[in-house]
Amino acid sequence: MTLTIPQRNSLVQEYLWCIDSVIKQNYSLLKAAHLDRDDVYQSLAMRLIRAVELYDSDNKAGKTLKGYIFMSLRFALRTCSSAQAQYGFRGAPHYLPNAVVPMSALDESDPYWEMRIAA
Template sequence: MKNNYSLAERNRIVEEYLPYVEWVIRKNRALMKAAKLEYDDVYQQLSLRLVKAVCTYDPDKGELGAHIWAQLHFELMNCKRPLRTCGMTGLPKDYRRGNIVSFESIREDSELYEQLIAA
């Protein structure tokens, strides 16, 4: 961390700049639609980036608001693939959003069950 924010102060700053997440999404809604990104996923990803931006902010290199704005735009440009959204990079290549299966429905003799146990 390049700044001396306490946890409470960091949280206050994140809450103060949280509207930036909404502004970036609103400004780039056409891009999100073209990339088939879901609002909730992008909002979560940008919110996490906001926390990182506040933690990595270096006061010697410029204004906090400009740093956050740039970080959020950068993160939005990297939300291209649904598999990457929210850190889900370890999923199988054939994963689709509709392929969600509850743990209760997986039989013990299936290959997927073996993979879950190994993980």
């Protein structure tokens, strides 16, 4: 089923409450991972939009839109606490506590590191 943008936006507004529910259910995870609530909310809002766009009502598995949204948001919440999301490291392992990278390592691995940081 293909949605128009106004239809999609209407569904997203209807299910915005799901984001608050997932955050409330996993508040201890946010605190333990030192995640900013607003950053998590923004990530989950992007995932909500994507979930509404990707939902296939013709799917024979019988998952409702609400169920699909909750599943997507819970998965997105786990990726919010990943090292890549927290520190911006591509290819980083999922769990990388207290990551510190010396500037000399950046200089050795990429001669254009200063331009990449400035961008």
